[in-house]
Amino acid sequence: MPEQAVVETAESVATKKLPAAGQRHFMRFTREQRYLHAVLFTSFLGLAATGMCLRFSDSVWARGAAHAVGGFGAILAFHKFCAVALTITFLIHIKEVVARGLVNREKGIFWGPTSMVANWKDVKDLLGHLRWFVGLGRKPKFERYAYWEKFDYWAVFWGMVVIGFSGYAMWFAPFFARFLPGWALNAVLVIHSEEGLLAILFIFSIHFVNTHLRPDSFPMDMVIFTGVESEEEFKAKRPLEYERAIKEGKLEKRLVAEAPGIWQINFSRVVGYTAIAMGLMLLILTLTAYFS
Secondary structure, three states: OOHHHHHHHHHHHHOOOOOOOOOOEEEOOOHHHHHHHHHHHHHHHHHHHHHHHHHOOOOHHHHHHHHHHOOHHHHHHHHHHHHHHHHHHHHHHHHHHHHHHHHOOOOOOOOOOOOOOOOHHHHHHHHHHHHHHOOOOOOOOOOOOOHHHHHHHHHHHHHHHHHHHHHHHHHOHHHHOOOOOHHHHHHHHHHHHHHHHHHHHHHHHHHHHHHHHOOOOOOOOOHHHHOEEEHHHHHHHOHHHHHHHHHOOOOHHHEOOOOOOHHHHHHHHHHHHHHHHHHHHHHHHHHHHHHO
16 A cells, blocks of 8 residues: 555544543443344344233223224233244344353453442442432432442343243143143243233333433434444443543543434434333323223
8 A cells, every 4th residue: 555545544544533521421331232132122122012912801991902903812912922932032132131141251241330230239230319308418329330220130030930931831731831840831831920010010110210201312222223322322321431431441442433413313212102002191191991
């Protein structure tokens, strides 16, 4: 390559236009993580909608939904399809965690400030948050994941073990009847129904509020859809992670060349608002059917 071309290439890299300070954006979630989350919440919404139709099959809205799609048999088939999709998503995530933590020996997967495993700081943050709510102290500073995000994360594991196992036990009852007593198969029906209802109430009333409807994220936290957040958001929501990234010299490595495009923002809003609207509608319908 001619010397002039080498100089021009070097200059073009050095002068690559990045967002100015105060307008910079940093990577929080990778594309693979965002896609996996998209499959997760889509399959969960499908499970919630079909599961509540089956649970409250005598309600007007459940009968109307069944009539629209060809009967409760079709709803059950779609429920099973969403269950398989959610299971595959869960197993892919488990494979990634095991590969990163045990095979690649990546630090911070199982312990430390970047881990999803709860630690003593989360307990102190919870207590400090409660004091801040009633005006008895300062708002605690959070690391990469706050205590409620870790709780949401591990709630999925609980749901996959309890709801997932009970669901597959009903689906493949002849197989499980070989080593489970009859009363256990009756119990899994109750467990699956009640735990599924609890999961729906938790996601639509707690997770949605914590993630999207709290004051510093209202009306929606876009980071799970775009994967990036502004420097102001980074410093305000996770000041300890921001300070640690600067101290370790890793902040600039997470800098992205440009902010999310208008099309990406609009698409994310459509998807996010649709999911929230469906969740709130299912919550209302479920509570109405349950108490009636």
